Amino acid sequence: MAKYKIVHYINNFFSGAGGEEAAGMRPEVHEGAMGPGLALLEAFGEDYEIAATVVCGDNYFGENLEDATAELLSMIEPFKPDLFIAGPAFNAGRYGVACGTICKAVEKELGIPVLTGMYEENPGVDMFRKDLIVIKTKNSAAGMRKAVPVFKNLGEKLVKGEEILGPDIEGYLERGIRVNYFAEKRGSERAIELLVKKCRGEECPTEYPMPKFDRVEPTAPVTDMAHTKIAIVTSGGIVPQGNPDHIESSSATKYGIYSIAGMERMDKKDFMTVHGGYDRAFVTEDPNLVIPLDVLREMEKEGVIGELADYFITTTGTGTATGNAKAFGEDFVGKLKEDGIGAVILTST
Amino acid sequence: MVKEIERVGIPVVHICTVVPISKTIGANRIVPAIGIPYPLGDPTKSAEQSKKIRRELVERGLKALETPVSEQTVFE
Amino acid sequence: MKLELGKIYIRDVQFAEKTYVKDGTLYVCKEEIEKLVLEDERLTGARVELARPGESVRISPVKDVIEPRVKVEGNGAVFPGVIGKVGQVGEGRTHALVGATVITCGKIVGFQEGVIDMSGPTAKYTPFSQTNNVCVVIEPADGLETHDYEAAGRMAGLKTAVYVAEAAKNLVPDEIVTYETKPLLEQIAQYPDLPKIGYVHMLQSQGLLHDTYYYGVDAKKFIPTIMYPTEIMDGAIVSGNCVAPCDKVTTYHHLNNPVIEDLYQHHGKDLNFVGVILTNENVFLADKERHSDMVAKLAKYLGLDGLLITEEGYGNPDTDLMMNCKKVTQAGVKVVIITDEFPGRDGKSYSLADAVPEADTMVSCGQGNLIVHFPPMDKLIGTMDYVESQIGGYAGCMNEDGSFDAELQIIIASTIANGFNKLAARTY
Structure with missing residues (x-):
C-alpha cells in the first residue's frame, strides 16, 4: 500500500537556519522530514511519510504575505500530499500567522485537509480558529511531546474522512462553530432543570453564550x-x-x-x-x-x-x-x- | 453590511424599524423607520402623506449623515 | 382549573366507509372529509391521503399539523372562537387521539411551508415522522387572495381535526392525565416553599402567514395577558402562520406545548407552576417596547421567582425575546430562554439577530442552517414545485430523481424553539 503523504511547514527557527538573523529567509523546500517533523513522522507510523518540509522566514512571510503564500503553494503542490501540517507555532506570533495563512491557502487551493497548532494566546488563533483546526499546545517548544499524539490522531481522522468530535475531546482550540447533536433530554426539560438551578443560585451553564458583537468607530460626517x-x-x-x-x-x-x-x-x-x-x-x-x-x-x-x-x-x-x-x-x-x-x-x- | 461600509470610511445611516438589532450589530447612525411591513412611508394613509413621511425620514437620514457622532446615536 | 386529558393511543390509520377508532387504529372516511373541506368556496380541490411512520412518503408543502381533540365534559368546545363557539375552555375532560394528526398541505401561500419525510435520514428531525397522519391536500380557487387562502387552509385543517376527533368522544381512554392550576393565591399557598415559576409564551403575530389566534383573537391585536396552562390543551391557541418551517409552532405543538407539559411534571416537586403569560411579536418598535414592559410587569405582579421564555420565528422577533428577557431580569425574576439558532450554513456566525447581557442562560434547539440531503421517496403527498423557493431551499437544490438538498429549516418543526425536540447545538 502506498503511504499517505504529508507536507510539513516550519519557520526559520525550527528548520535550524537561525532566529531573528534568519527571519528574512525566502521559502525553501527540503525532501523528507526535518526538525519537529521527525517527531511527527515517528508518531504517524509506517503508513505515513513526510514527503517534504517547506520552510520560510517569519519576517519574509509577514512582509510578503501573497508572494510567500504563492511560492510555498508552488513548492507544495508537486508532492500531491494527502495532509498538510504547519508548525506548531506555540506562542510565536509571526509564526502563528504564517502557519494559519499557509494552511488556509493550502486547504482552499489544493483541497486537502490541513492542521496546525498554537498556544491559545497566539494572535494567529483568533485570526484563524474559525477557518482551521488549531491544535492546542503549550506556549513553548517544550510542549511538542504532548502535541504530537494529538496531531497524529486528528491527522489520521482527517485523511480518512472520519468525524471530528468536539474541541475538548480532540484537543483543538474551540472554533466557534455551532454543530447540531441530539441531547438526551428534550429542550423544555433541560430549560426547566436550568431554571430550577438558577433560582437556587446554583451554577446553570448556558448552551449558547451571548456573542460579543464588534464595533466600528463612527466615520466623520458628510460636510457637503x-x-x-x-x-x-x-x-x-x-x-x-x-x-x-x-x-x-x-x-x-x-x-x-x-x-x-x-x-x-x-x-x-x-x-x-x-x-x-x-x-x-x-x-x-x-x-x-x-x-x-x-x-x-x-x-x-x-x-x-x-x-x-x-x-x-x-x-x-x-x-x-x-x-x-x-x-x-x-x-x-x-x-x-x-x-x-x-x-x-x-x-x- | 453597515459596519463594512463604515470600516472603509464611507458614512452610512441605517434607516430601520428594529432599532435594537441595529444597535446590536453596531450601526453608528440610526434613524427609526415606521414599521416592518412598510419602513419608509405609511400606505394606510394617502399616497401624498405616505410620501411626505418618506421624505421626512430621508431628510432625517441626511441630517444624521451630516452630524458628527462619537458613539451609536439614534436620530429620533 | 383542572383538566383531565384522556389519551387514546393510535398506532395505525386506514381508510374506511366511516370514521371511527378500533383497537388503536384510526379509520377515516375520505369522502366525508373531502366534502367537509369543499364546503368552503375558497377551495376547489381537496384530496385526503394517509402517511404512516416508516413509509417512503414525503409530504410538502406542509401548512399546519393538528392533533384531533374533542371536549367530553366541561365548558366550551375545542378551538374556541375559531371552530367552536367562544367560551372558556381548560376545565373538565378532553379526549385526544395521541399518535394521529391532521396535516394540511398544498400549493404554497408564501415561501414558508415545509417538508415532512416519513422515513429516511431526515425523518428523525420532525416529530411527525412518528405519527399516523391524515393529510388534506387543498387546491385554492383561481385568483384567491393570499390572506384568504391562508385562512381557508387553516380552517380546512381545524375542521378536519374536529371531525376526526368526534370518533374519540365515546371511547374509554388508554390513559388519563390530570392537570391542575389553582387561582393564583391558592396556587402559591399550595407549595409555599417551592420557587414560583411562570412561562412567557411569545405568539408569532407579524402579519400574513405570521399570525396566531387566542380564542379567535388575532394575537397582534391583544396586549400581554395571563392564561391558565390547561386552556392551551383545549385549543385556545391556534396557529395561523408559517414562519420558517423549522420553528413553526404548529397547532399540534400548541396543544402539546412541551414547556407546559414538563412544568406540570415538575409541579409540586421542585417548583410551583403558577401560570402562563401570553405575549406577541410585533412589527412596530413601540409595540415591542410596550409589550415587553407589560410582560415584566405581569411577571413581577404574579410574584414569580423564575420564568421560561420561548419565541416563534427568528430575525426581528429575537428583539422581542431579548427585550422580554432584559426587562423581566431587571424586575428581579430569573430567566431561562429556549431558542433555536441560525449561525449560517458553516455554523460560524452569530446565532441570533439580537443579544443582551441578561440572556445568560439559554437552551439550544439546534441550528437550522445545516444542509441536509433528502433522498427520493416512493410517494409524494402535495407538490415539490416550490422547493427551491421554500425557506431552506435554494436555486438548483432539486435533483431529477426527486432528491434534493436544503437547509434543515425546511423541515417542519425540526428546530422548534419551545424545546419539543432533543436536537441541540454546541460549539466546536
Missing part, C-alpha cells in the same frame, strides 16, 4: 451634501421582477446590484420583494417603501444631494448569517469606493 454621491443599500429583499439572481427569501447567501438608471421611482412593474420575514403586501404594491427612490430623485433635482448612484445593492435580512452579511459588505464596498460614493443610506424592514 449638495455635492455628495449617495448610494442605497437595503436588506429589505427588493429585487427586479422574477428575482433573476435567485436571492433567497430568508437566510440569504447572496446579494444583488440592480440598476435604477433613468427611473423616477420604484415601479411595482419592475420590482418585487422576496423578503420572507414580513407581510409583503404593502411593499409589493409600492417598493418605494423600502427604497425611497422617488424622494431621493426629488432631492437630487433640488440639489439637496449631489447625485444618486444609478444602482442599488440588495439582499434579504431575515435569518441571514452575520458572516454572510459581513462578506457581502466586504465584497461591495470596493465598488462603492470606486464609484466615488460619499454616503450610504441603508434601509431595513
Whole structure:
C-alpha cells in the first residue's frame, strides 16, 4: 500500500537556519522530514511519510504575505500530499500567522485537509480558529511531546474522512462553530432543570453564550451634501421582477446590484420583494417603501444631494448569517469606493 | 453590511424599524423607520402623506449623515 | 382549573366507509372529509391521503399539523372562537387521539411551508415522522387572495381535526392525565416553599402567514395577558402562520406545548407552576417596547421567582425575546430562554439577530442552517414545485430523481424553539 503523504511547514527557527538573523529567509523546500517533523513522522507510523518540509522566514512571510503564500503553494503542490501540517507555532506570533495563512491557502487551493497548532494566546488563533483546526499546545517548544499524539490522531481522522468530535475531546482550540447533536433530554426539560438551578443560585451553564458583537468607530460626517454621491443599500429583499439572481427569501447567501438608471421611482412593474420575514403586501404594491427612490430623485433635482448612484445593492435580512452579511459588505464596498460614493443610506424592514 | 461600509470610511445611516438589532450589530447612525411591513412611508394613509413621511425620514437620514457622532446615536 | 386529558393511543390509520377508532387504529372516511373541506368556496380541490411512520412518503408543502381533540365534559368546545363557539375552555375532560394528526398541505401561500419525510435520514428531525397522519391536500380557487387562502387552509385543517376527533368522544381512554392550576393565591399557598415559576409564551403575530389566534383573537391585536396552562390543551391557541418551517409552532405543538407539559411534571416537586403569560411579536418598535414592559410587569405582579421564555420565528422577533428577557431580569425574576439558532450554513456566525447581557442562560434547539440531503421517496403527498423557493431551499437544490438538498429549516418543526425536540447545538 502506498503511504499517505504529508507536507510539513516550519519557520526559520525550527528548520535550524537561525532566529531573528534568519527571519528574512525566502521559502525553501527540503525532501523528507526535518526538525519537529521527525517527531511527527515517528508518531504517524509506517503508513505515513513526510514527503517534504517547506520552510520560510517569519519576517519574509509577514512582509510578503501573497508572494510567500504563492511560492510555498508552488513548492507544495508537486508532492500531491494527502495532509498538510504547519508548525506548531506555540506562542510565536509571526509564526502563528504564517502557519494559519499557509494552511488556509493550502486547504482552499489544493483541497486537502490541513492542521496546525498554537498556544491559545497566539494572535494567529483568533485570526484563524474559525477557518482551521488549531491544535492546542503549550506556549513553548517544550510542549511538542504532548502535541504530537494529538496531531497524529486528528491527522489520521482527517485523511480518512472520519468525524471530528468536539474541541475538548480532540484537543483543538474551540472554533466557534455551532454543530447540531441530539441531547438526551428534550429542550423544555433541560430549560426547566436550568431554571430550577438558577433560582437556587446554583451554577446553570448556558448552551449558547451571548456573542460579543464588534464595533466600528463612527466615520466623520458628510460636510457637503449638495455635492455628495449617495448610494442605497437595503436588506429589505427588493429585487427586479422574477428575482433573476435567485436571492433567497430568508437566510440569504447572496446579494444583488440592480440598476435604477433613468427611473423616477420604484415601479411595482419592475420590482418585487422576496423578503420572507414580513407581510409583503404593502411593499409589493409600492417598493418605494423600502427604497425611497422617488424622494431621493426629488432631492437630487433640488440639489439637496449631489447625485444618486444609478444602482442599488440588495439582499434579504431575515435569518441571514452575520458572516454572510459581513462578506457581502466586504465584497461591495470596493465598488462603492470606486464609484466615488460619499454616503450610504441603508434601509431595513 | 453597515459596519463594512463604515470600516472603509464611507458614512452610512441605517434607516430601520428594529432599532435594537441595529444597535446590536453596531450601526453608528440610526434613524427609526415606521414599521416592518412598510419602513419608509405609511400606505394606510394617502399616497401624498405616505410620501411626505418618506421624505421626512430621508431628510432625517441626511441630517444624521451630516452630524458628527462619537458613539451609536439614534436620530429620533 | 383542572383538566383531565384522556389519551387514546393510535398506532395505525386506514381508510374506511366511516370514521371511527378500533383497537388503536384510526379509520377515516375520505369522502366525508373531502366534502367537509369543499364546503368552503375558497377551495376547489381537496384530496385526503394517509402517511404512516416508516413509509417512503414525503409530504410538502406542509401548512399546519393538528392533533384531533374533542371536549367530553366541561365548558366550551375545542378551538374556541375559531371552530367552536367562544367560551372558556381548560376545565373538565378532553379526549385526544395521541399518535394521529391532521396535516394540511398544498400549493404554497408564501415561501414558508415545509417538508415532512416519513422515513429516511431526515425523518428523525420532525416529530411527525412518528405519527399516523391524515393529510388534506387543498387546491385554492383561481385568483384567491393570499390572506384568504391562508385562512381557508387553516380552517380546512381545524375542521378536519374536529371531525376526526368526534370518533374519540365515546371511547374509554388508554390513559388519563390530570392537570391542575389553582387561582393564583391558592396556587402559591399550595407549595409555599417551592420557587414560583411562570412561562412567557411569545405568539408569532407579524402579519400574513405570521399570525396566531387566542380564542379567535388575532394575537397582534391583544396586549400581554395571563392564561391558565390547561386552556392551551383545549385549543385556545391556534396557529395561523408559517414562519420558517423549522420553528413553526404548529397547532399540534400548541396543544402539546412541551414547556407546559414538563412544568406540570415538575409541579409540586421542585417548583410551583403558577401560570402562563401570553405575549406577541410585533412589527412596530413601540409595540415591542410596550409589550415587553407589560410582560415584566405581569411577571413581577404574579410574584414569580423564575420564568421560561420561548419565541416563534427568528430575525426581528429575537428583539422581542431579548427585550422580554432584559426587562423581566431587571424586575428581579430569573430567566431561562429556549431558542433555536441560525449561525449560517458553516455554523460560524452569530446565532441570533439580537443579544443582551441578561440572556445568560439559554437552551439550544439546534441550528437550522445545516444542509441536509433528502433522498427520493416512493410517494409524494402535495407538490415539490416550490422547493427551491421554500425557506431552506435554494436555486438548483432539486435533483431529477426527486432528491434534493436544503437547509434543515425546511423541515417542519425540526428546530422548534419551545424545546419539543432533543436536537441541540454546541460549539466546536
